[in-house]
Amino acid sequence: MRLLFDARYIRTDFHDGISRYSAELAAAVATQAPERGVQVVFLIHDEAQLAFLPTGARTLRIHPPTAVREPFTALLLNRHRPDAVFSPMQTIGSAGRRFGLILTLHDTIYYRHRTPPRDLPWYVRLGWRLFHLSYVPQRLTLDAADVVATVSETSAAEFARVRLTKRPVVVVPNAPQRLAELLPDGVAEGASVTPGTRNLVYMGSFMPYKNVETLIRAVGELPGRTLHLLSRISPHRRAELEALIRPSGGDVVFHGGVTDAEYARLLAREAVLVSASLDEGYGLPVAEALALGVPAVVTDMPIFREVAGAGALYAPGEDAAAFAAGIRALDDPARRAEVIAAGTAHIARFDWGRSASVLLDAVATLPTRG
Helix, strand or coil, X not given: CEEEEECCCCCCCCCCHHHHHHHHHHHHHHHHCHHHCCEEEEEECCHHHHHHCCCCCEEEECCCCCCCCHXXXXXXXXXXXXXXXXXXXXXXXXXXXXXXXXXXXXXXXXHHCCCCCCCCCHHHHHHHHHHCCCCHHHHHHHHCCXXXXXXXXXXXXXXXXXXXXXXXXXXXXXXXXXXXXXECCEXXXXXXXXXXXXXXXXXXXXXXXXXXXXXXXHHCCCCCCEEEECCCCCHHHHHHHHCCCCCCCCEEEECCCCCHHHHHXXXXXXXXXXXXXXXXXXXXXXXXXXXXXXXXXEECCHHHHHHHHHHEEEECCCCHHXXXXXXXXXXXXXXXXXXXXXXXXXXXXXXXXHHHXXXXXXXXXXXXXX
């Protein structure tokens, strides 16, 4: 079987969620494919993407996914006679295809928050907003595939609730990156994580629904601690949040963007991962913290429960006092150790090898097309 794996969403500057998902799953699929009798060819649009694919990977270079000819991609791919195509997104053109197709929709968050990524071309941003005004375009897109993939059971349940597709839905889970390998000690077995609750780490955007305001109010009740806000932030948004800081409370540090290595070092230093987000597609930073052996205090909602299990303490998203209480609860070494152990065991279920196996199982079920 010949499988075309759409790797065009891999970024060459820094990973976002889709980019990391693409790169990690690509590596795991490339490892398992030979024993399954599957020949994998990766679709790229930039030679620089080769650096993020397995050594010796077979590639086919085509247009970028934002190109105006993207709706006609299937007609181009037909010439290369694939048996199956997998895309980590749902926007690849499928009209006229003569191959099995798996499209991926990670979540439905953009139906509730329609602001598109700012780095997309204006015509893509406009189309994005129009596309998400109704479920109808998404239904037509997903029903053009043979199988729809998603990254969590929570998303799969939401698809069913809103009747988003008639096609079978398979969960190809997201999984955390191995932050321990980025620590000065090296690999996971030698990594040094100092337990504690002195540092509160938030990794994520500052969009309104991320509700960073609750974290700032919570640290206002926790003198002697520091809230680290890691991501890039606009001057206007920073001024809004700075106005909420209580001088008598804990410190708030705006890092303005960090490398993965810096992120790992901050988490490894007497830290708790915090998120008061009111809506999430997955919550990858929570998974990354648990995999490193760091507990979390997060909003009580289904996706965080799925990702963290008993490896986190939960609070209502807009209740700063409850967040502060959860952080104080982890001051108890025994309680903290219990939460860390539960989180480590829970997150071990999310593994790229297992995700690749699920995907290849789904590929094997695709109908043969002439």
